Amino acid sequence: MAKGLGKGINALFSGLDVKSEDTIQEISVTDLRPNPYQPRKIFHPEAIQELKESILQHGILQPIIARKTIKGFEIVVGERRFRAAKEAGLSTVPVVMKEFSEKQMMELALLENLQREDLTPIEEAMAYQTLIEQLHMTQEQLAARLGKSRPHIANHLRLLTLPEEIQDWISHGKLTMGHGRALLSIKDKTLIVSIAEKVQKEKMSVRELEEFVSSLNQSVSRETKNKKPEKDVFIRQSEAVLRESLGTSVFIKQTKKKGKIEIEFFSKEDLDRLLELLRVSREEM
Known part of the structure; x- marks a missing residue:
């Protein structure tokens, strides 16, 4: 289930491991709130339901890590456990309190989620973009830190240049990342959204879309070659x-x-x- 980060999230941040000397407290679910830097926009109901059933049968095996703020308690690691516990009807959950800065909260939320396979391509791309901006890293440096290839990072980041409606369709599974990459190669950018709609309507595969775009681009190239430059x-x-x-x-x-x-x-x-x-x-x- 987990995608390996280069060094692992626990190696990147000290204090994430729950030690025997740590005090585990039972905190009311109404006093906890999600990490404000959570990159995940969509929590799949099936995954939450599966975790809920596990909690009902075995309880919460690993405490949630949180930090105390003036507004209450913010979850550092374990938001899915928190959501599943609420679904299961639990009034309290086991929590270990740790101290983390705002920057660490952001990094942790992004890195924890990047270890999972169920982030959407757009969520993953946004997480990469935020890490690059906040940590002042290049794509190469981020790839090395996460144990991924630079093209993997670059291909995801390119998705963020697509129109917002297409990003939304990818996030909700109406289009795949492969469709997104094929759409990015369209030369006439004014056609992208209409072609994306065509893909959904005709249920085109990525291969079919690639062939369609290739033919379209050849036509655009011929028109451009034959078209006289517009006078100023x-x-x-x-x-x-x-x-x-x-x-x-x-x-x-x-x-x-x-x-x-x-x-x-x-x-x-x-x-x-x-x-x-x-x-x-x-x-x-």
């Missing part, structure tokens, strides 16, 4: 002024360092008219 506002305004002044079609083509102006005429008389406007006589030509 100054060039378009200049063309409009010249067209109005000369009474004919005028095109300005600009490159990095130079450019040219093309003026259309439709007869010898039309050319003479333009030359007159430009104050150029045939004798000067």
Whole structure:
């Protein structure tokens, strides 16, 4: 069930092990509140139910670790046990009090949850992002500390660049992480949400989505290659002024360092008219 951190959470933080000299107190469940830094947004009812049945049969085998605050008691480790105990109808739970700073509370909540396999890909990504920001680590350093590969960290973090509705669909299991990665490769970013909706409607597999995106990107590349670059506002305004002044079609083509102006005429008389406007006589030509 546990995913191995590089050194294990107990090795990263002293004081997490319950020792024989620690005092175990029975604390009312109404006096306990979850760790405010808890990254887990979704607690699967099946897992809580399974833990509840275990508690009803065997009791809480491992005390919850908490810290005392001016607002009561905050859970440091053991929120799932706490939730299952409430579901089981327990009025009190065994608790060991420890002292932890705000920063340690945040790190512990993230690291404890990263050991479990039931975090959603988005929750896992958000946990990585928070650790990188709070601990001032690079992806490589975090990967080494957690015993994971750098690509594993990077692939999760990329999910956070997806639109929020797609992140929500991944969190609720409507799309997989594989779908998310395939959606990230779409060149035309305005299409991402509509394609994600198409995936759900047509129940596309990751492989089918990858093939669809590959075909779509090839089409976008062809359109981009054939599409002429849009002229800037100054060039378009200049063309409009010249067209109005000369009474004919005028095109300005600009490159990095130079450019040219093309003026259309439709007869010898039309050319003479333009030359007159430009104050150029045939004798000067």
